[in-house]
Amino acid sequence: MILLIDAGNTRVKWRLTAADAPRQAIEEGALAHDAIGSLASLRARYPALSRAVGCNVAGAAIAAHLDQTLAGIGIEWLRPGANCCGVRNHYEQPARLGADRWAALIGARQLHRQACLVVTAGTATTIDLLSADGEFLGGLILPGVDLMQHALAHGTAQLPLAEGRFTLQPRRTVDAIHSGCLLAQAGAVERMFRQIASQPQAKCLLGGGAADSFAGLLDIPLRRVDNLVLIGLGAIAAAGEIHPQ
Ligand SMILES: Nc1ncnc2c1ncn2[C@@H]1O[C@H](COP(=O)(O)OP(=O)(O)O)[C@@H](O)[C@H]1O
Ligand SMILES: CC(C)(COP(=O)(O)O)[C@@H](O)C(=O)NCCC(=O)O
Numbered sequence: 440m441i442l443l444i445d446a447g448n449t450r451v452k453w454r455l456t457a458a459d460a461p462r463q464a465i466e467e468g469a470l471a472h473d474a475i476g477s478l479a480s481l482r483a484r485y486p487a488l489s490r491a492v493g494c495n496v497a498g499a500a501i502a503a504h505l506d507q508t509l510a511g512i513g514i515e516w517l518r519p520g521a522n523c524c525g526v527r528n529h530y531e532q533p534a535r536l537g538a539d540r541w542a543a544l545i546g547a548r549q550l551h552r553q554a555c556l557v558v559t560a561g562t563a564t565t566i567d568l569l570s571a572d573g574e575f576l577g578g579l580i581l582p583g584v585d586l587m588q589h590a591l592a593h594g595t596a597q598l599p600l601a602e603g604r605f606t607l608q609p610r611r612t613v614d615a616i617h618s619g620c621l622l623a624q625a626g627a628v629e630r631m632f633r634q635i636a637s638q639p640q641a642k643c644l645l646g647g648g649a650a651d652s653f654a655g656l657l658d659i660p661l662r663r664v665d666n667l668v669l670i671g672l673g674a675i676a677a678a679g680e681i682h683p684q
């Protein structure tokens with residue numbers, strides 16, 4: 440039994456799987472950073488749990504807390520490399536790519552073996568290009584929806600942090616902010632998708648906590664897939680492409 444862990448800047452997503460069936464969740468969940476300790480109960484409830492494979496982009500303190508919580512098992516942390524599970528990493532410095540982005544690309548490759556735009560709407564939004572041959576060609580990082588709205592509220596005198604409604608012709612401040620932040624996300628996605636739109640069966644795979652806030656604005660071939668990172672980690676673990684520390 441393997442515990443897959445995706446430690447993002449807002450939430451830690453986790454999935455317990457059988458070693459030979461990484462896509463079937465025995466149990467899964469998402470935790471706020473201050474609830475990481477609750478993962479310790481999995482060891483008592485699942486004595487067969489023998490491995491943990493994770494990626495962390497939330498900093499060393501979160502990694503240390505997870506390592507401490509799962510000390511009896513030992514977490515094998517993913518470090519992006521040049522190649523893994525049929526995906527080639529064209530980042531100038533491959534190891535500098537976010538491990539979540541790397542795992543999500545590998546997860547996407549498991550699900551769609553044509554040209555693909557891998558979009559994760561998390562704390563930040565990432566928009567990554569994967570060729571039909573599994574080449575990671577590069578991608579964007581932009582503030583997530585929430586971060587955009589917080590930036591406006593904190594960076595200006597008059598803009599509130601308040602819920603607005605989406606409209607194409609906003610006539611209220613809160614709607615202007617909400618609509619601007621959502622269209623910024625959708626615009627970046629649709630603009631990047633143009634690079635692969637003409638390729639056969641090109642598709643956008645969209646996941647992440649904020650995905651549903653703008654998925655409906657996207658006028659491109661789309662598949663909503665949450666937890667691409669966990670799917671990728673499962674594939675990496677099953678392929679033996681992550682090496683115990
Ligand atoms: N229902 C929602 N509508 C819009 N944004 C949401 C919603 N639920 C969560 N979010 C946002 O999603 C982000 C967290 O998503 P997640 O994929 O867990 O991020 P990360 O991987 O960065 O931890 C946060 O910015 C949060 O505000
Ligand atoms: C861009 C990210 C912050 C996204 O993380 P998240 O929003 O999922 O917490 C993360 O992938 C990261 O820290 N990347 C490292 C820099 C890079 O990918 O170039």
Ligand SMILES: [K+]
Pocket residue numbers: none
């Ligand atoms: K930072």
